[in-house]
Amino acid sequence: MRADIVALADQIETAVGLLRRRLDWEPSQVRLDELNALSERADFWNDPEKAQKLMRERNKLDAGMSAIISLERDLRDSLELAEMAEAEGDASLVDEAHATLKKVQERAAKAELEALLSGEADGNDAYIEINSGAGGTESQDWASMLLRMYMRWANARGFKVELLEEQAGDTAGIKSATILVQGENAYGWLKTEGGVHRLVRISPYDSNARRHTSFASAWVYPKIDDTIEVEILDKDVRTDTYRASGAGGQHVNKTDSAVRLTHIPTGIVVACQAERSQHKNRAAAWDMLRARIYEAELQKREAAAQQLADSKTEIGWGRQIRSYVLQPYQMVKDLRTGVETSDTQGVLDGDLDQFMAASLAARVAGAGHAEIADID
Numbered sequence: 001m002r003a004d005i006v007a008l009a010d011q012i013e014t015a016v017g018l019l020r021r022r023l024d025w026e027p028s029q030v031r032l033d034e035l036n037a038l039s040e041r042a043d044f045w046n047d048p049e050k051a052q053k054l055m056r057e058r059n060k061l062d063a064g065m066s067a068i069i070s071l072e073r074d075l076r077d078s079l080e081l082a083e084m085a086e087a088e089g090d091a092s093l094v095d096e097a098h099a100t101l102k103k104v105q106e107r108a109a110k111a112e113l114e115a116l117l118s119g120e121a122d123g124n125d126a127y128i129e130i131n132s133g134a135g136g137t138e139s140q141d142w143a144s145m146l147l148r149m150y151m152r153w154a155n156a157r158g159f160k161v162e163l164l165e166e167q168a169g170d171t172a173g174i175k176s177a178t179i180l181v182q183g184e185n186a187y188g189w190l191k192t193e194g195g196v197h198r199l200v201r202i203s204p205y206d207s208n209a210r211r212h213t214s215f216a217s218a219w220v221y222p223k224i225d226d227t228i229e230v231e232i233l234d235k236d237v238r239t240d241t242y243r244a245s246g247a248g249g250q251h252v253n254k255t256d257s258a259v260r261l262t263h264i265p266t267g268i269v270v271a272c273q274a275e276r277s278q279h280k281n282r283a284a285a286w287d288m289l290r291a292r293i294y295e296a297e298l299q300k301r302e303a304a305a306q307q308l309a310d311s312k313t314e315i316g317w318g319r320q321i322r323s324y325v326l327q328p329y330q331m332v333k334d335l336r337t338g339v340e341t342s343d344t345q346g347v348l349d350g351d352l353d354q355f356m357a358a359s360l361a362a363r364v365a366g367a368g369h370a371e372i373a374d375i376d
Contacts, residue, residue: 002094005082008101012075015108016068022115023064032061060123060184067111074104113357114185121222121298122188127291129178132169133196133215140169142199143216145348147177150193150218152350159183164284165258165271172205178271178288180223187222192359193352194220195321202327211327215320221295223287230290230297237289238262239282244273259285268292322355324348337362 035058038044045051078100085093117123128150132143154161160182167175181190196217203212224230244258258273259281270288272281324344325331332347333340337358341347347355 001079001082001086002098005079005094005098005101008098008105009075009079012071012101012105012108015105015112016071016075018112019064019068019071019108019115023061023068025065025068028061028065032058032065035061064115067107071104071108071111074100078104113361116360117185117188119188119191121224121294122191123185124187125180125182125223126187126190127164127178127180127221127223127288128190128193129176129219129221130174131176131217131219132174133217135212135214137169137171137173137205138203138212138214139216140171140173140175141205142173142197142214143175143177144169144173145199146197146216146218147174147179149348149350149352150181150190151179153352154181154183154186154350156350157183159186162274164274164288166273187220189356189360190220191222192356193218193321196319198320198323200323200325200327221291224291224294230294232263232290232293236264238264241278257281261285261289263289263293266293266296268296334358 035054038054039051039058078097081100082094082097085091085097130143130147130150132139151161162180162182164178164180166177169175196215199214199216200211201214202209206212238261240260240262242258242260257276257278258271259278260269260271262269268289270285270292272285272288274284275281320335322332322334324347325333326344330342330344331340332344332355334355337355339355339358341354343351
C-alpha cells in the first residue's frame with residue numbers, strides 16, 4: 001500500500017487509541033446504558049435541573065463514543081477502498097482514498113484536541129472581560145475591535161453571547177466590557193486567550209497618518225455551577241450601584257440599576273448592567289465574582305500565571321500573548337506558540353481556532369503525560 005496512505009492510517013489509529021483510553025470505553029458504555037435507561041423512566045423529568053445535568057452527561061458520552069465509532073468505520077472503509085484500487089491498478093481511486101483518509105485524519109486530530117478539554121471547568125460557559133490599555137482613543141478603539149473579534153468567534157460556533165457590561169470610550173471604542181459566552185466547552189476553548197493583545201497600525205485618528213502601537217487585555221474566567229463551591233464572605237464584598245452607561249441601543253439599558261462588586265481581599269472588581277432590574281444585575285454580578293475568584297484559584301494551582309490582581313497591573317509590554325500587525329505588513333503572531341498568519345482580517349473577524357488549538361495543545365503538553373492521565 002502507498003506509504004502516504006499507511007502514514008495517514010497510522011496517525012488515525014494512534015488518535016483513535018488515545019481517544020478510547022481518555023474516554024475509558026467500557027465504563028463509559030456502561031454509564032451511557034444507565035443514563036439511557038434513566039431517561040426513559042416516567043419520573044425522569046420530575047426534577048428538571050437534575051434531569052438536564054444527566055442529559056448533558058448522556059449527550060457528551062454519546063457524542064464522544066459516536067465520534068470514535070465513526071472514525072473507526074471511515075478508516076476501515078477507506079483502507080478497503082485503497083486496497084481494492086491498488087489491486088485493480090486504479091490510480092485515481094487510490095488518490096480518492098488518500099483524500100478521504102486525509103479528511104478522517106483531520107477529524108481525528110480535532111476530536112483528540114477536544115478530548116483534552118477535560119479540566120474541571122472546561123465544559124462551562126465563559127466570561128470575557130476586555131480592558132483598554134494606556135493610550136486613550138487608540139487603545140479604546142482596539143479594545144472594541146477585540147470585543148467584536150471574540151463575539152464573532154462565538155457566533156460562528158453557534159454560541160450565545162450576552163453583553164453584561166460596557167463602558168464607552170471618551171471619543172471612540174470602549175474602556176471596558178464584559179460578555180458571557182454560552183456554549184459547550186466555551187471556557188475550555190477560550191481559557192488560553194487571557195492576556196495582553198498588541199496592535200500595530202496606521203492610526204485612523206492621527207492626522208499625520210503615523211504608525212501607532214496599542215494594547216488591550218482580554219481576561220477569561222469560567223461561569224461556575226453548583227458542582228464547584230466558592231466561598232465568599234459578605235463582609236469582604238463592597239456593593240456599589242450606579243447608572244448604566246454605554247453606547248446605547250438594544251444591548252445596554254440606561255437605568256440606575258447597574259451593580260458593581262468589589263472583593264476587598266483580592267481587589268477583584270466586577271460589574272453588570274445588562275438587566276433593567278437591580279436585583280438581576282446583583283445576582284449576575286455575584287456569579288461573575290465567584291467565577292473570577294475561582295479562576296484566580298485555578299491560576300495559582302496551575303502555576304500558569306501570577307495572581308489575577310497582579311497580572312492586571314499593567315497592560316503593555318512584557319505581558320503580551322499575541323501581536324496583530326496591520327502596517328507596514330499584515331501578520332498576526334501568537335508569541336507563546338509561534339503560530340502566525342497573514343490573514344489579519346480573518347482573525348479580526350473571529351478566525352481564532354488555529355491559535356486556540358495550538359495554545360491548548362501546548363498547555364496540555366507542558367503539563368506532562370502524567371498530569372494528562374490524572375485528568376482523564
